[in-house]
Amino acid sequence: MKISFLAVLAILFVSCDGNKQKKHASFDDPEKIEIRYAENFKLKKIKDGYLLELLKPGTKDVSETYEIYPSENKKIISLTATLNGMLAALNSQDLIVGISDYDHVYDSGIRSRFKNGGVKEYGGTAQNSLEKLVASEANIIFYDIVDEQFPNQQKLKKFGIQVMPIYDWRENHPLAKAEWIKVVGAITGKIKEANAFFDQVEKDYNILKNLGKNYSKKPTVLCGNLIGDSWYTPSGNNYYAMMIEDAGGDYRYKTTKGTISLALSIEQILNDNLKTEIWLNPGYKDKTTILKTNPHAKHLGAFKNNVYCYSNGMKKFWEQSASRPDLVLSDMIVLFHPEDKSIGTLNFYSQIN
């Protein structure tokens, strides 16, 4: 009797876990998918799917390997705005069943599905409920924290829910961020569309970049704002500094080394930027609020007429800026070279008043 009870139990365990096991394909000669800019993933074609290797942003060692079978990915929980934008760019937003916060979503398709009950809120990476995630019956959850495991990752795996970090924001080239759309293409089974989308973005970006190079007058540009007592602004090798240069701007800290943000004192900022012409991304929607947190900002040369931010279209920016660096670059050219009327209107940025 005891033996038969244990046997039943064992069968139950095997069957519970067994139907969630991944198929192990043979990876003898996987076909590499061309990745031109991104440094934090590698993608290979295997039978019926793809092999995705995520690389650690610092060391470039393989941190995790995923077998992706597009036919299995019917329900996606996207806790990162970038992914929402990329899924929308591939017309795959219907696969989304979960988001972090409705108030952070820009895409009208996702918003209307949320209103109809097809998409639910699950909170940020740290605040989600295990039970709610399991009940969602999602196949995959995307999140964007580096070097940290998703809470209850192993338990979710047992329920057949894969979790995958998205490192696009740690890439150091604007087009590298956009190239993550190939990962989304692999997941949704739309790799051809993703490749075509990226090729077009790359082409448009390079056209604009060539245009930016040729402007003879390059306005000086400052970025960021005070957080506490330090002014955070991109280092010279940061992707955003790169974009300012590509747009024909003269970034004030272009000669600094590194890719992370610089932390400068307000004295240094005032000393360097009294005559700087353009100030980008002060982090607030209006000048009154800027002055509340940083009263000395009024001394900056750009403060009077040339402060610009994406804060009035924040949701759109967070969703689309990674996959559409060409649009961000186009905005920068419009701001830096208003005399050139050939570019068109602003996509994300607006003047701060």
Next chain:
Amino acid sequence: MNISKRQNALLLALLICLPIIALIHLFVGQIDISFTDYFDSIFNFDDRNASHLISRELRIPRMTMAVIAGAGLSIAGLLMQTLFNNPLAGPYVLGINSGASLFVALTIMTGIPFFTSDLGIVTNALIGAFLFGLIILFFSTMVRMQISLLLIGLMLGSFTSALVSLAQTASDAQELKIFTMWALGSLQKVELHQLPLILACFGASILGAFLVVKPLNALVLGDKEARLLGTNIKRVRLVIILITAIITGVVTAFCGPIAFVGLAVPNLVRILFKTQSHAILIIASILIGAMFILLCDIAIQLIEPHFIMPINALTSIIGAPFVILLVLRRLK
């Protein structure tokens, strides 16, 4: 005022040291500023000259605010310690800072249309500080043991933290950011044109503190003895709470919460001067408190290229071990 030779020498040394440290503070920073720059920034100011702007708009207000914050919070702490006859009392521990913080948080994050100008934040910080001062005063009449009052102060702090957390969850990203920036504490937010208001509040509080020197000396003997000596206890308590609220409110409004100065400095002054004369204690608290914050801020600016530290963090790092030492010393 009876003053020993040792106390006299100490006060003289402090009087000499304070201007020297203040002068050093003026010349420490990321940018080299000369005497000429300071002179020109005052008498030939050119707002297109970075050195003039940094001298006049950043360093002079920052140095003045450091002096006011250090001296003011130390006096507030001294008055609270005498009022509650408890060396561990202080505006931070007793929740007066928390009251100011709560009201600033409510102003920034709940959109209460009270005031939106700088004066609005100051007024709210003052109301918060004064209200929580009165609450502590009320409880002080109900409890006998000193430790109970400290516990009540800590509970008030926890209570306000919880309310601030609630306000934070209900606020939008921008409001949350503004409050977080304010709560980090900073001496550099103050502008030159705000100094007259701050100096007026500070001057009035110092004057008030000197006016209650006699009752303060009497309070050291205990409430009964003070009454016998003709002290109007109720009035003195109210005046002390008012002075403390004004100083704490103004400093907290313009610099954010600065911990432990009000607790640590008066105790240090008592250890150094070994006196119960509040005239001496007030003068020494002003000098040592001002020097303490100036030195902290000099240290912050020197390490800034390598490591960023808010003023509130540094005062806590120095202040918390000092309080532990103080408690251990008393237990012995």
